[in-house]
Amino acid sequence: MKKEVFKAEIAENKPIADKIYQMVIKAPQITDNYWPGQFINVYLDDKSMLLPRPVSISSVSEDTVTLIYKVVGKGTEEMASKGPGELVRLSTNLGNGFRLEDVFNEIKGTSSVVALVGGGMGIAPLVGLARLLAKEKKVRGLNDEDLKIVAFVGFQDEPVLLETLEDSCNRVYFSTESGAKGFKGNVIQLIKKTGIKVDYYIACGPKPMLKTLAQICKNTSIPLQVSLEERMGCGYGACVGCVSKTKEKETSKFKMKKVCADGPVFFGSEVVWDD
């Protein structure tokens, strides 16, 4: 598919927690082809910083795109400094999103539970994913007895987007590392504590969290999709900067796949977690 880099107008850009911002951008070029799990490149104005900043598309609505991002350095600082009406340079959709067909293939469709797991900013793409899942559930005529969508989300200190997630999930569990709010601990501990039987996991967050979850899923034979993050160069497949080691299901051959172009979503079983 044809891709492009373009300037788009910011409709809204406001802090929703300490250092965490929500930016809404008018960009029909993106919404038209959006699939949950995709990301975009944000290109900066500051000429000392050449590389784009990859940011997950959190959700879309009509012709706007919502990004949820944390200010961690100069690039995200520049993003946070912009106000409504200002322009931001973006790429169209990048990467492959979550594979819903696999989710519906794997779950039986009666009293099954799909769990979305998010750690830190990993929660961002889950918003759009939860919405599409809920929609698909309806399309397929499944009720809450047939399929429960639950979310486990973990934060440092301050939870965000809980209500947004609750709109499309049957239940949202959350934890904070500091214990400031909700369950004290990380998201893996949270999952264990709730003791819910899950039939499919879809996760996004820091690598150690994904790795632990992948281990659990392997041991319990529960399917898992993960969205990986990697330091990127181009973000569109040209530089081979952002690889993750994977094992082909059929051949068991190792392959260094590009997170940006082959991912960022992979099956948990496909990723070689040891490195």
Next chain:
Amino acid sequence: MKKEVFKAEIAENKPIADKIYQMVIKAPQITDNYWPGQFINVYLDDKSMLLPRPVSISSVSEDTVTLIYKVVGKGTEEMASKGPGELVRLSTNLGNGFRLEDVFNEIKGTSSVVALVGGGMGIAPLVGLARLLAKEKKVRGLNDEDLKIVAFVGFQDEPVLLETLEDSCNRVYFSTESGAKGFKGNVIQLIKKTGIKVDYYIACGPKPMLKTLAQICKNTSIPLQVSLEERMGCGYGACVGCVSKTKEKETSKFKMKKVCADGPVFFGSEVVWDD
């Protein structure tokens, strides 16, 4: 004297001719210590361009400074892109201005003529100079019979600031290279054509123009001050990037003087024009 770099608010920034802009900046730090012929450094926002842009102080009034500049590259483009209320980063006054004491020492004070000569953007600092000269004339109780201040200014195509100069000069002569307006030719041809007997020249403009004028002044023993331009690094005397070859009057020794810190104003007789 203590120097500093600071941010100041732009009061006005508008084109006054093709590619020529007038920027008025609120900067009492500069006006307080201003002397005609000084310049300031403009520091840019674009992080790919590290070096400051030296710009003459054209004139000051109460607490504002006026710059007249031509857009010739990316730095001056950035300057032109700013609007009133925006901030610009500036240094306080740099360099030594014109030496008025020498002017009044050299002219006899009866029916003498001081000529300000400007080529292109060299006209900028003459505005403030003309004002101070006119003021000094009054202070010293000289009338127009005693001292005439005339200006010869040459442009490519489109004259600027003529009226401003006329406010403090007895007569302003101008030429354009293209002949679009006024006398067709350069400022040296203009001076020759008017045939006015001048007792002191003060000039600012392209090096070839200054060199020719210096030659004329040497042959006719008329004192001359020139304001030189040179590609600068620091603009304040640290890098020795901006030198001009000079000859000490007393010792006849050659010396590479810094245009930014020892100048930009030099005596025409002091500059070695051959390089």
Next chain:
Amino acid sequence: MINLNVNIAGVLLKNPITTASGTFSAKDSGAFYDINELGAAITKGVSNVPWDGNPTPRIAETYGGMLNAIGLQNPGVDNFINNELPFLKQFDTKIIVNVVGKTINEYCEVVEKLNDTFIDMIEVNISCPNIKEGGISFGANSAMASEITKEIRRISRKPIIMKLTPNVTDITEIAKAVEAAGADGISLINTLLGMKIDVHQKKPVLWNVMGGLSGPAIKPVAVRMVYQVRRAVSIPIIGLGGVMTGEDAVEFLMAGADAVSIGTAALVDPTAPVRIKKELIEFMNQNGYENLQQIREAML
């Protein structure tokens, strides 16, 4: 009428804009622009067997530049020929294949296999560590550079462009050595060896500790080396290192390059190669140049 043609070692490029090796993927770059617009596509370094490359992070951003330590990940020449070359065949542009190895034999193995393909030229990346010489890069001294050039020249049925590393005391010495050894052209520069430390994490940003510095930050070094090498050899030069705009391309041509490659710029702006080509044409129109020769001779 502007003519952008340029002949590099007997291969006629329809314009001087090429992609720098390692910053171009036909499928992925092709999503942003029409590959037919390129003078030539220079592909990522390919070795005799598949290479995994380095662990991540492989990329770090620096002021006006970037570091990479990809470690030359590639699927190996057989996979390349079977799975990637067929896709490239459809385009109306020249194909230059960048070749890497750890020994001269490895390079030669790749070149031999490429001999039988439709590709137009071979670009030999001699910044790779020579494992027989304890990991010193093949391009680090003229003896090694000469030896590898001779061997590859002997077996290659395609023109060979030697791509030089800038991390040397005297680039003209290396350039003269590869010319004398039979190189059909020279590409320069590859990346400068650099490093970045994350002062909060207290460790190098790159897994590999050091990496290659590229981008506009290094352009002055690249222009200088092209200028020096142009005055030292007479074979064609592909100039690269920080070309971001059409005027940058002109700068390399004036310094003595016959063509230019666009690397980091394509990461900063995925459409950079075609934008730069457009800007080059605009510059030529505005300044009365009709062909590249006139630009190359402008400074002489």
Next chain:
Amino acid sequence: MINLNVNIAGVLLKNPITTASGTFSAKDSGAFYDINELGAAITKGVSNVPWDGNPTPRIAETYGGMLNAIGLQNPGVDNFINNELPFLKQFDTKIIVNVVGKTINEYCEVVEKLNDTFIDMIEVNISCPNIKEGGISFGANSAMASEITKEIRRISRKPIIMKLTPNVTDITEIAKAVEAAGADGISLINTLLGMKIDVHQKKPVLWNVMGGLSGPAIKPVAVRMVYQVRRAVSIPIIGLGGVMTGEDAVEFLMAGADAVSIGTAALVDPTAPVRIKKELIEFMNQNGYENLQQIREAML
């Protein structure tokens, strides 16, 4: 309580911030900040007799950097001692004098005259062209670097810091050579050789055609070299090349530098040395460092 002291070759600097040679003028820089705040002032290269330097333009701006071709203009060592040193005496900071020459004898002549002054150290710029060797820089190979170090070491009564050029294939070889020859410390890096062409004027921007590239653009090369040299020699290192912020200074310290110099940053922001010192202190406060040793060891 934060302690910024650092001992360089027996000279105690009260903090690690020094001025890079050629970018500091006591009178002019002192108009922007208090020179007493510096760990040391390193002065512009001085030669045995006055040098005029190059014609202008001597300066060109590049992306994230700059080129200079000052040509080491200086008033000569006698003028320096009589007219400039007395002014420097008033400050409570160490004085390091950068020395240049075209032959070893010229260097030695300067060093001998400085022996009898109050200055604390000598920094020897060996990027200068060695006229006896046909203009190759003294720092371009280890034999020449070793020879000049030995000679200067023999006659100098002050500690000598050898300032290395980065334009070499293997910086550790040069560093080891000057250490073995008796250097008391090493400064690196000097500028990278670069060039810029004005595509409209169709000529090099610098009168001298080529010049030295400095500024944040070159920082990754400088950090890499400091890191390599730290692991090759045990004498103190003054690190420089693109230090713009306190965190940049920390990066050099973590790479292995004992002190840092601020060059181009002082052109970009005349108060850079004191700002960077302040930022360094803030970084140490926020990250729990009490002295420089802890920063230098953070990555080990």
